[in-house]
Amino acid sequence: MTQPVKRLTARDAYESARDYGRALANPTIRLGVTGLSRSGKTVFITSLVRNLIAGGRLPFFSPLAEGRIISAYLEPQPDDHIPRFDYERHLAALTSSPANWPTSTRQISQLRLTIDYEPLGLMRRLFGRRSLHLDIVDYPGEWLLDLSLLGKSFDEWARESIELARNSKSTEHSSAWLKFLDELDPTAEIKEDVISEGAALFRAYLQEARSEKHAFSTLPPGRFLMPGDLDGSPMLTFFPLELDEGDDPSSSPYMSELKRRYDAYVTRVVKPFYRDHFSRLDRQIVLVDALGALNAGVHALSDLEHALSSVLGSFNQGKNSFLSAIFRPRIDRILFAATKADHVHHSDHERLTGLLQNLTERASERAEFSGAEVKVMAIAAVRATEEAVVEEGGQELPTLVGTPLEGEHLGDKIFDGHERAAIFPGDLPHDPALALRHGRSGSLSSLEMDMRFIRFRPPGGDAGTAPVRQVIPHIRMDHVLEFLIGDRFS
Numbered sequence: 001m002t003q004p005v006k007r008l009t010a011r012d013a014y015e016s017a018r019d020y021g022r023a024l025a026n027p028t029i030r031l032g033v034t035g036l037s038r039s040g041k042t043v044f045i046t047s048l049v050r051n052l053i054a055g056g057r058l059p060f061f062s063p064l065a066e067g068r069i070i071s072a073y074l075e076p077q078p079d080d081h082i083p084r085f086d087y088e089r090h091l092a093a094l095t096s097s098p099a100n101w102p103t104s105t106r107q108i109s110q111l112r113l114t115i116d117y118e119p120l121g122l123m124r125r126l127f128g129r130r131s132l133h134l135d136i137v138d139y140p141g142e143w144l145l146d147l148s149l150l151g152k153s154f155d156e157w158a159r160e161s162i163e164l165a166r167n168s169k170s171t172e173h174s175s176a177w178l179k180f181l182d183e184l185d186p187t188a189e190i191k192e193d194v195i196s197e198g199a200a201l202f203r204a205y206l207q208e209a210r211s212e213k214h215a216f217s218t219l220p221p222g223r224f225l226m227p228g229d230l231d232g233s234p235m236l237t238f239f240p241l242e243l244d245e246g247d248d249p250s251s252s253p254y255m256s257e258l259k260r261r262y263d264a265y266v267t268r269v270v271k272p273f274y275r276d277h278f279s280r281l282d283r284q285i286v287l288v289d290a291l292g293a294l295n296a297g298v299h300a301l302s303d304l305e306h307a308l309s310s311v312l313g314s315f316n317q318g319k320n321s322f323l324s325a326i327f328r329p330r331i332d333r334i335l336f337a338a339t340k341a342d343h344v345h346h347s348d349h350e351r352l353t354g355l356l357q358n359l360t361e362r363a364s365e366r367a368e369f370s371g372a373e374v375k376v377m378a379i380a381a382v383r384a385t386e387e388a389v390v391e392e393g394g395q396e397l398p399t400l401v402g403t404p405l406e407g408e409h410l411g412d413k414i415f416d417g418h419e420r421a422a423i424f425p426g427d428l429p430h431d432p433a434l435a436l437r438h439g440r441s442g443s444l445s446s447l448e449m450d451m452r453f454i455r456f457r458p459p460g461g462d463a464g465t466a467p468v469r470q471v472i473p474h475i476r477m478d479h480v481l482e483f484l485i486g487d488r489f490s
């Protein structure tokens with residue numbers, strides 16, 4: 001069994017002390033922004049930063065509503081070794097004419113926003129104006145899955161992974177990978193091309209499991225799904241292997257080699273991510289494309305629940321370790337946000353929140369999660385639609401008006417990416433708990449899932465407004481800010 005935390009002691013203690021010292025001099029919040037691929041991280045960060053810098057409409061963000069925010073501006077980030085979040089490029093995409101969605105997150109990045117503000121009461125008399133550094137750390141949610149590997153030996157991981165593949169629905173890639181395993185002679189002399197083939201088949205299986213068709217069955221290693229800077233690296237050339245009962249592991253060169261590579265992955269990839277990034281976060285937002293899961297089909301809901309328990313499980317890391325005081329993530333607030341809420345009418349936002357609430361509650365139970373304060377909201381970092389009421393057959397239908405993306409279709413109608421349209425998006429299931437139960441058993445009827453999701457173009461810049469003043473329309477980004485950082489301005 002690997003004992004990952006022991007070897008982190010001195011450096012982690014040093015990092016914690018250094019962070020604490022810095023925090024006293026310059027109050028800093030490290031905000032983690034994560035979520036599975038395409039959940040909306042890039043769009044979220046760009047909108048959040050833009051709305052703070054340009055003074056967007058944020059009435060429920062109390063320091064701004066009280067007129068105590070003086071200015072917000074970007075500064076060089078503290079960690080030179082992490083790529084910078086390409087805010088300017090993403091903003092240019094969103095505000096160009098016609099506007100486009102920015103390129104999505106592929107790896108970790110960071111951005112420092114400094115907010116000058118007037119503190120309250122005594123603090124104001126003592127210190128006058130103050131500055132808060134908001135360090136935003138954007139990272140793929142897939143990488144969180146790897147934290148479960150920290151306490152897992154190769155044998156445990158291999159047993160679990162192979163069992164999961166054998167018990168899962170047989171698919172093209174799972175069958176190909178399992179066939180490869182059955183045919184591999186573990187006592188033969190190692191051939192690099194055989195290891196490469198096994199790793200490629202294993203990766204294809206993992207990617208298939210989380211593809212749109214089998215959405216959200218997200219299994220570690222996370223870098224096999226979202227390699228970031230390790231794309232094409234030999235560090236990702238391994239796969240799980242089990243010997244037959246009674247076989248001697250020392251007689252299997254493949255076994256020792258794969259075990260060595262797995263251990264190297266945990267030591268050189270997973271631990272540094274945990275130590276250098278994850279364990280230093282103060283607050284965390286997890287973005288969830290619950291509407292996308294609904295759209296993908298009923299089974300995707302229970303798969304999403306599975307993925308969320310893995311995510312919540314990672315926030316429990318180190319809980320039972322003797323070094324937990326140092327190593328336990330210090331995150332004290334976690335926000336789960338159902339993104340892209342502008343795809344449904346506002347009268348459905350409560351149902352969307354209810355759905356995610358149900359998902360996270362069950363996920364919390366499974367992950368035995370306790371600790372940080374958790375909140376759930378439905379948001380849109382960028383509001384791409386407006387609401388309108390259309391009369392049809394004497395009935396008033398709440399519709400969404402926007403410009404559907406090129407290629408989106410509704411019945412026979414295929415949109416060209418320029419034409420505006422009013423669309424009735426349908427209704428979310430009335431009872432989220434019931435929808436989830438049906439989702440688990442795969443029996444949600446089409447009546448309860450009467451929805452039509454169309455992807456829209458972002459609204460783009462407003463020709464009448466100077467670029468420096470342009471803000472991004474959103475839904476509830478002020479509530480998000482209030483929960484995540486509002487308490488740090490007293």
Ligand code: GDP
Pocket residue numbers: 035036037038039040041042043044101102103104105339340341342343379380381382383384455456
């Ligand atoms: P990432 O992979 O988590 O970085 O995801 P992105 O931020 O790139 O978002 C993926 C896609 O989701 C975008 O290209 C948009 O099509 C869509 N999207 C994200 N946020 C919103 C939103 O607030 N409103 C709408 N309508 N679409 C969004």
